[in-house]
Amino acid sequence: MLAHQRQVRILAELRRTGAVRVSDLTELLGVSDMTIRRDLEQLVASGAAHKVHGGAVLADQVAHEPGFAVKSQLEQTAKHAIAAHAATLIEPGAAIALSAGTTTWAMARLVVTIPGITVVTNSTAVADAIATLDPINQVGVILTGGVRTPSAALVGPVADRTIAAMHVDQLFLGVHGIDERAGFTTPNLAEAATDRALIDCAREVIVLADSSKWGVVGLADIAPLSAAHVVITDDKLPREAMRVLNDQVASVVTVPDELVS
Known part of the structure; x- marks a missing residue:
């Protein structure tokens, strides 16, 4: 053909x-x-x-936003490898934020093994996963509240006000797209605002994005590339994309898919 x-x-x-x-x-x-x-x-x-x-x-x-079930089936190997590496960055007793997203959702099964942590999340999927895997509530979970989007994110004024009253050590942020000019983006305007609130409440911003998201531009800006302290991606990221990220982000980590157990 x-x-x-x-x-x-x-x-x-x-x-x-x-x-x-x-x-x-x-x-x-x-x-x-x-x-x-x-x-x-x-x-x-x-x-x-x-x-x-x-x-x-x-x-x-x-501006279309695929549902959580659809997105969770994409790039699964890379997402789990990225999540596994991201979880190694969390110290016992830390307060962390997990944004909505299928890669942050993949972290849920891993964070329940870290003693004494508190998780702030605007993801109903993340909160449900932690509740299922941690039935005796060893991990503290704060769900922001808000209006639910197709990607299982809670957004809007309620979520934004809750997040603004908090301070976390690390934010693990899932994004829809990464682009040299547009930065980090999402298809949902309200989710972009809630993601910015999460960025503002965190001492360290760690973006989790598999390489297929490079060059994707959603409807709404979240933040420029320089807003991230760390970007964790997979080793299929194009060389030019790596150059751009290294120019604007303090640390870029590429994780081979083989790290998934």
Whole structure:
């Protein structure tokens, strides 16, 4: 199948479903991951599609926010590797914040083993996971309250006021996209404001983002790249992206997928 024929087929899938995943397209079309990514880049360049982590959406759905269940299926190996490394940065007794996101959710099973910590979160999924894995409440959990988004985030004035009254040692922040010019972004305006409140309450900001999020731009700005003290990603991050991040972030950590047990 020629490139043009593949792209026509991919565009048909986009129009049918509104979104496509790279992994599904490689199986559907019988070609490599890199071939599909090149085809998607062509569709993005033509204005027909917009890149999101793990795939693409139709161009008229730039502000679309995939649900938590969909996002949790994307880039699972990288997310678990990133979460595992991030958990090693937490000291016993620390007060930490976990933003909404599927990578921070992957941290939930790990933080319950760290003694004496307190977790502030605006994620119902994170709070539920900790409650399930820590039935005797060894980990203190503060849920911010607020209005729930499709990504299981609690946002809005209630969440923002709760967060503004707190101070945490570390924030582990999940983001929708990372871009050299746009910085860290999300499709949800209210979630962007709540994420900024989380950044303001933390002594150290640690962004968790797999490499597929590079070049993705959501509707709303969260913060510039320089707002992060640490970015943890996987070792598939492009060389140019690494250069940009190293110029603006104090520490960039790339974690090989093989670290997942």
